[in-house]
Amino acid sequence: MSTSWRQRWQEGRIGFHLSQPHPALLEYWPTLGVEQGTKVLVPLCGKSLDMRWLADAGHPVLGIELAPEAIAQFLTQRQTPVSRYTQAGFEISRQGSVELWCGDFFHLHIRQAAEVGAFYDRAALIALPPATRERYAFHLAQLVPPGAAGLLVSITHEGEGAGPPYSVPDQEVAQLFTPNFRVTLLEQGSPDERGRTESVWSLERRGPHK
Numbered sequence: 358m359s360t361s362w363r364q365r366w367q368e369g370r371i372g373f374h375l376s377q378p379h380p381a382l383l384e385y386w387p388t389l390g391v392e393q394g395t396k397v398l399v400p401l402c403g404k405s406l407d408m409r410w411l412a413d414a415g416h417p418v419l420g421i422e423l424a425p426e427a428i429a430q431f432l433t434q435r436q437t438p439v440s441r442y443t444q445a446g447f448e449i450s451r452q453g454s455v456e457l458w459c460g461d462f463f464h465l466h467i468r469q470a471a472e473v474g475a476f477y478d479r480a481a482l483i484a485l486p487p488a489t490r491e492r493y494a495f496h497l498a499q500l501v502p503p504g505a506a507g508l509l510v511s512i513t514h515e516g517e518g519a520g521p522p523y524s525v526p527d528q529e530v531a532q533l534f535t536p537n538f539r540v541t542l543l544e545q546g547s548p549d550e551r552g553r554t555e556s557v558w559s560l561e562r563r564g565p566h567k
């Protein structure tokens with residue numbers, strides 16, 4: 358799987374990348390009540406400008422991305438200096454308050470996410486095939502502390518089983534996350550010209566007794 362993503366980045370087949378922050382982030386992030394200074398985990402982050410938006414909104418950002426090409430392209434968007442180091446097998450690049458960890462999200466250990474207090478998933482869950490989605494929801498729950506809030510943008514489309522992006526029905530999103538998160542559907546859009554409909558969710562990590 359990692360080879361095919363690398364290939365996509367190398368060939369520039371990154372139709373998922375947006376040249377603006379995602380409208381749902383602008384609209385709904387402020388409603389989550391995440392305090393400034395709270396570190397935001399962005400799994401499968403690509404070179405998303407959403408990370409710049411979160412950083413500009415006062416959040417340290419921890420993005421995880423397996424394609425070094427994506428990270429290099431993100432960093433060249435700005436002239437700001439970059440510091441680099443290695444930790445737990447991840448090559449880490451830090452630019453301002455954005456830290457990009459190059460490697461597999463599933464190898465990120467709770468120790469490395471210790472300061473994370475919120476998360477943002479746009480096109481991460483829906484980039485993964487069915488069995489891996491369960492693993493993703495479970496792993497995310499392990500990484501974030503009780504009370505952590507997050508925003509998730511999922512997609513449905515007619516191409517049954519084809520992806521990425523995979524069509525992940527709303528029932529599946531609810532089923533995947535409900536065991537460990539309070540799940541609220543904030544918005545269900547209308548199909549775009551490619552027949553893809555986005556749903557926007559807020560998630561809150563449950564505590565042990567809730």
Ligand SMILES: C[S@@+](CC[C@H](N)C(=O)[O-])C[C@H]1O[C@@H](n2cnc3c(N)ncnc32)[C@H](O)[C@@H]1O
Binds near residue numbers: 405423424460484
């Ligand atoms: C559909 S793209 C979305 C990127 C970004 N969230 C955005 O909104 O532009 C999915 C990204 O996840 C990366 N990826 C796929 N599997 C991964 C994994 N196991 N760990 C880290 N990154 C992964 C891919 O290289 C790709 O850049």
